[in-house]
Amino acid sequence: MATKTEATVEEKLRALYDLQLIDSRVDEIRNVRGELPLEVEDLEDEVLGLKTRLDKLKTDVETINFEITAKKNLIDEAKVLIKKYAEQQKNVRNSREFNSLTKEVEFQELEIQLAEKNIKEFKAQIEQKKEIISSTKERLSERDSHLKHKKSELNNILAETEKEEIALLKKSEEFQTQIEDRLVKAYKRIRNNVKNGLAVVPIERGASGGSFFTIPPQVQVEIASRKKIISDEHSGRILVDPVLAEEEQEKMQAYFSKL
Structure with a gap:
């Protein structure tokens, strides 16, 4: 992966979503332990x-x-x-x-x-x-x-x-070193502010993942273009397009299965 200064917006989005998938998996493990x-x-x-x-x-x-x-x-x-x-x-x-x-x-x-x-x-x-x-x-x-x-x-x-x-x-921790500090801080802040710890979510049926608020078609096109990092105006979550999300989910699932 490119260095922080060379990373494209798409690479940042992929890294952020991968980080989210990893942290969500840790959340699942800890939930299994529960109380x-x-x-x-x-x-x-x-x-x-x-x-x-x-x-x-x-x-x-x-x-x-x-x-x-x-x-x-x-x-x-x-x-x-x-x-x-x-x-x-x-x-x-x-x-x-x-x-x-x-x-x-x-x-x-x-x-x-x-x-x-x-x-x-x-x-x-x-x-x-x-x-x-x-x-x-x-x-x-x-x-x-x-x-x-x-x-x-x-x-x-x-x-x-x-x-x-x-x-x-x-x-x-490795993924966090590959993402610029301001994005990591924003990611952690959002994770701490939402109940399920989801700071980066894909668009699902025209809305932010886990939300009922519809995202305007023009914004959906912008998200799909992967040219800039866009947040949901209602929850503050960072949004990624469904195709990118599916690709990263498959990649990370393959990684999880080896652990």
Whole structure:
């Protein structure tokens, strides 16, 4: 292809339309992937969150079990003291000592009652947390399975399309170097301003491709002559004639099929 300064208008139009076909193919590839990468990322975050929650719940249960053990030890110690005070009551010399020991026994009995109440409450907490652990495990298993499926789906699509996308992006850059900067900038600006990314379109049934606005016959003749670059006054898209478009489509399709 001729250099930028030597390129004819027709060569510029062909290069622009080829660039459009390449970039549209990249758009198609990315549309196939769609929201999958974001879905995978969201699922990974959700799975990590569930694992963190599960670890915390398990730690909570361990802590409560430790508390239960401590309360059981307290009960055992209280029983030993009650037995000790009961023995001492047999050898008291006066009622004051007896009453003092009786109060100690009553205090230890209250300690036992409180500890038993605490143990009951702790066990209820454990049962509650076990239920949450069970439901969290189910949720984690389901989301983890879904994540593996989505990852596999994404990896398959990437394996099929990544090589082609890289080759196309490289080709797109090559074409951009063959087109003068002002046209490349105009092309990118139009692509960013239209929903489907089509900046260069052929005339279809007397109208701009994808548009219902009819192009006057005289303008169609000018476009077909390929003597100057003409834009659609309604959308701003660069227009090419159907024959040129068909020729470039066939050429680029042959290129795509080799990727």
